[in-house]
Amino acid sequence: MSSQDRFAGERPRPSPFYPRQKELNIRDAWASWNGYKFADYYYDAEYEYFCVRNLCATYDITPMQKYEVKGADAEAMLNRMVTRDVRKIGLNRVAYCLWCTDEGRMIDDGTIFKLADDKFMLTCGSPCTAWLKMSSFGFDDVSITDVTDDLAALALQGPTSCATLKKMGLEGIENIKPFEIRMFPFHGDTLMVSRTGFTGDLGYELWIQPGLALQMWDELYAAGEDYGIQPYGEAATNMTRLEAAFIMPAMEFNEALKTVNLNHDQTPFELNLGWLVDFKKPHFSGRSALLEEKKRGPKYTLTKLDIEGNRPAEGAWIYSDKRCKKHIGYVTSAMWSPAVKANIALAMIETEHLDGDLWAEIYYEKELRHYGRVAKCTKQDKPFWTPARARQTPPDDY
Amino acid sequence: MNHYDSIVIGAGHNGLVCATYLAQGGQRVLVLEAADTPGGLAAGREFHPGFHASVAHSVNHFSAKVASDLNLAAHGFEAGADGHSIVGLGTDGAHVVAGAGALHNASDKDTAAYDEYSALLGRFAKALEPSWFRTMPRIGSLAVGDLMTFARMGLKLRLLGKKDLQEFMRVASLPARDIMDEYFEDETLKAALSWDGLIGSRMAPRSPNSAVLAMLYRMSGQAASVKELVNSLSGAATASGAEIRTGAPVKRVVINGDENGLGVGGVELASGEQITADRVISGADPQTTFLNLVGVEHFDIGFTNRIRRLRCNGLVAKLHLALDGLPEFEGLDRPGGRMIIAPSMDAIEFAFDDAKYGQCSSDPVMEVTVPSLDDDTLAPAGQHVLSAHVMYVPYELKGGWTDAARDGIRERAIDTIARYAPGIRDRILHSEFLTPADLERDYRVTGGHWHHTEFAMDQLLMMRPTYGAAQYSTPIPGLYLCSAGSHPGGDMVGAAGHNAAQEILR
Numbered sequence: 001m002s003s004q005d006r007f008a009g010e011r012p013r014p015s016p017f018y019p020r021q022k023e024l025n026i027r028d029a030w031a032s033w034n035g036y037k038f039a040d041y042y043y044d045a046e047y048e049y050f051c052v053r054n055l056c057a058t059y060d061i062t063p064m065q066k067y068e069v070k071g072a073d074a075e076a077m078l079n080r081m082v083t084r085d086v087r088k089i090g091l092n093r094v095a096y097c098l099w100c101t102d103e104g105r106m107i108d109d110g111t112i113f114k115l116a117d118d119k120f121m122l123t124c125g126s127p128c129t130a131w132l133k134m135s136s137f138g139f140d141d142v143s144i145t146d147v148t149d150d151l152a153a154l155a156l157q158g159p160t161s162c163a164t165l166k167k168m169g170l171e172g173i174e175n176i177k178p179f180e181i182r183m184f185p186f187h188g189d190t191l192m193v194s195r196t197g198f199t200g201d202l203g204y205e206l207w208i209q210p211g212l213a214l215q216m217w218d219e220l221y222a223a224g225e226d227y228g229i230q231p232y233g234e235a236a237t238n239m240t241r242l243e244a245a246f247i248m249p250a251m252e253f254n255e256a257l258k259t260v261n262l263n264h265d266q267t268p269f270e271l272n273l274g275w276l277v278d279f280k281k282p283h284f285s286g287r288s289a290l291l292e293e294k295k296r297g298p299k300y301t302l303t304k305l306d307i308e309g310n311r312p313a314e315g316a317w318i319y320s321d322k323r324c325k326k327h328i329g330y331v332t333s334a335m336w337s338p339a340v341k342a343n344i345a346l347a348m349i350e351t352e353h354l355d356g357d358l359w360a361e362i363y364y365e366k367e368l369r370h371y372g373r374v375a376k377c378t379k380q381d382k383p384f385w386t387p388a389r390a391r392q393t394p395p396d397d398y
Numbered sequence: 399m400n401h402y403d404s405i406v407i408g409a410g411h412n413g414l415v416c417a418t419y420l421a422q423g424g425q426r427v428l429v430l431e432a433a434d435t436p437g438g439l440a441a442g443r444e445f446h447p448g449f450h451a452s453v454a455h456s457v458n459h460f461s462a463k464v465a466s467d468l469n470l471a472a473h474g475f476e477a478g479a480d481g482h483s484i485v486g487l488g489t490d491g492a493h494v495v496a497g498a499g500a501l502h503n504a505s506d507k508d509t510a511a512y513d514e515y516s517a518l519l520g521r522f523a524k525a526l527e528p529s530w531f532r533t534m535p536r537i538g539s540l541a542v543g544d545l546m547t548f549a550r551m552g553l554k555l556r557l558l559g560k561k562d563l564q565e566f567m568r569v570a571s572l573p574a575r576d577i578m579d580e581y582f583e584d585e586t587l588k589a590a591l592s593w594d595g596l597i598g599s600r601m602a603p604r605s606p607n608s609a610v611l612a613m614l615y616r617m618s619g620q621a622a623s624v625k626e627l628v629n630s631l632s633g634a635a636t637a638s639g640a641e642i643r644t645g646a647p648v649k650r651v652v653i654n655g656d657e658n659g660l661g662v663g664g665v666e667l668a669s670g671e672q673i674t675a676d677r678v679i680s681g682a683d684p685q686t687t688f689l690n691l692v693g694v695e696h697f698d699i700g701f702t703n704r705i706r707r708l709r710c711n712g713l714v715a716k717l718h719l720a721l722d723g724l725p726e727f728e729g730l731d732r733p734g735g736r737m738i739i740a741p742s743m744d745a746i747e748f749a750f751d752d753a754k755y756g757q758c759s760s761d762p763v764m765e766v767t768v769p770s771l772d773d774d775t776l777a778p779a780g781q782h783v784l785s786a787h788v789m790y791v792p793y794e795l796k797g798g799w800t801d802a803a804r805d806g807i808r809e810r811a812i813d814t815i816a817r818y819a820p821g822i823r824d825r826i827l828h829s830e831f832l833t834p835a836d837l838e839r840d841y842r843v844t845g846g847h848w849h850h851t852e853f854a855m856d857q858l859l860m861m862r863p864t865y866g867a868a869q870y871s872t873p874i875p876g877l878y879l880c881s882a883g884s885h886p887g888g889d890m891v892g893a894a895g896h897n898a899a900q901e902i903l904r
Contacts, residue, residue: 076695080694080695135699282655282695286698287698291659
């Protein structure tokens, strides 16, 4: 074998936090996200989950796609692309947004950070460069740069997150409101902190240039030692986000541009995200199709379910009757929620059947034996996990 | 009151046709033309003191229905008796002439084949003709009207009989070269007959695509004089009550929006003047209309991308010569008809090859007319105008268009003509060469394209210019297209203007 690595371009790249993560990833449980080497879990997914819910924990979001959208026309360009009114995002505020094809099918969701009147950051789960380029055609003064590799990012989530950052020296961190952004001086550079996250709990996201990533990690972990700071990976993220009823690509929705079969993608109304579609703003892509769908009503509606028993309804079909004669939907994500102490799930259910009985046909395995049961489902209106501290400013000290 | 039912942007022939139908339908109509005279690319212009020419130099298949509906005869329109014959110029004065359904000066074999060929194509052209004057159905639509249009098109073709239908399906997308090789032996004849399948498109004899459809498209309708057609259309428009304002370039289409969606408010002129209207019908090409006059922010991203991708780079340049006498072409008593300078289909192919790579051909091919033969007002007494469509001249020349580059191709074009008309250089008082880039600038046509956007399978019929705007209406209520970028395409036909008006008045 030659000294050159023939597969160099194929191997997942390390994140700027990798030197520390490597030490902590006791199980060597690595996955990849957008080409980055990225932890599925470090020690045990459930343990990490409890850290997020009871203490605080960090999740590496460096691999998330990050685009800088700059220029006098940046706002107009983004406003024509996403369904929310970008003009209403305040300076140093973050807004959860989604964007659709002309047919009103959801391409992806993400967040828009308004950093100046002519400067935004857009984040999303997977690369969107082609669509952004297409969306910017015809706008004279807008430049779009993929800054994914230029910005290390770490989510710090959980009840002791605020106290940890305070101890780290981020003065006034307790006054940052949900979806607010604040800049802190950090070793001659700037540490950007947004009060955002994917856990439905009190939490922050920290954005730093890669050269200072380890410095930030070390200071954060030093400050967080007494607050139980731990890293968590993809598996625990998926548990916390489901309790918060946040949607995941390839689970609740299939990105429209990657969907082959007709209507196997979703619309915002089907995903219960109609509140993100603003028909009063200027024209945006997919508007006519979405208006039509709003009038007609979505075929499916993403529904939060509390299911009897304790068997997670993973992949279960939903029926309108206990005898499973009438199939009306399918579960997209399911788990036993330790925090809520309930058997929870998100399910796509035909809208016309939403008001009737809902039954999940659950199959599970116990020591190689397979069992099935039909469990009654109860619709939930609110996210399963909604602690008051997620919205309090300043949050209580933990 | 400064409010109109409809504003038509551009007094090109389609704009005028559309405006006249709308005015006849009882609407208050305003036509806004950027230039100082109506006619668009067909407008006459003095290119040298006393010498006049229009970029469109012959009308070969104007719609008889439109001429009659708009009563153009009352305004000076006269249908040509037998159209303009096509003259394939041969070296050594051996020319072959195709006109009025017969071939002259050709071999016996070719003469016999021509009868069969023109009878077959004539039947196809007749079967297709109604569809040029109908709004194309929406893809995926189950509306009765759309299904009827499909059914009618299918029935017309089916009525050709099984044998003809099979043959139509076989030749519809054939390269011009294949069909010519099947029927004829003479190279000059083949080149001349394939001309109408190619001119204005990014195609050469070996390109499979829409060459046969273009030939069939150009086989219906009537020949006429360009000047008479433009004058009669202006006259008919004015007589029907439509107002024509020249020297009034439109800066933008005013779009209003509320929570129910977007709508058209009118237009703003370059002067800043705003004129309100219930609808705006654009005779400008689709890219100019959607990207410049309206603006991408008012359209969905996928739709905008389809408009952006339209292929609009023209390949036909225009040569105008002011001559101090009648040019003498070897072997011709009188330089009438459309003279094709293309010794063989290979000559056309090679000229295209150069242009494909951004270069001007060393041996350009062209269609030459002497319009002053039929209209003595175009030049001073005893003097003449020569007009030529020169192919293939790229819109984007490698290295960019400079005066030297333009002079170079102009001289080459004149040298080429001089091979057939040896004394012509001594007669030239003035020459003018307009590249596609010049046509874009002077006539506000994207890419200087003959058809506004490529006349090719993916941009034809219900795909012209693209789905979402292929029925003359557009994603914005009240905004319409009425010109060459819409079905059925370019040339002086009047079909797009007619169809757009029918859609609006429906």
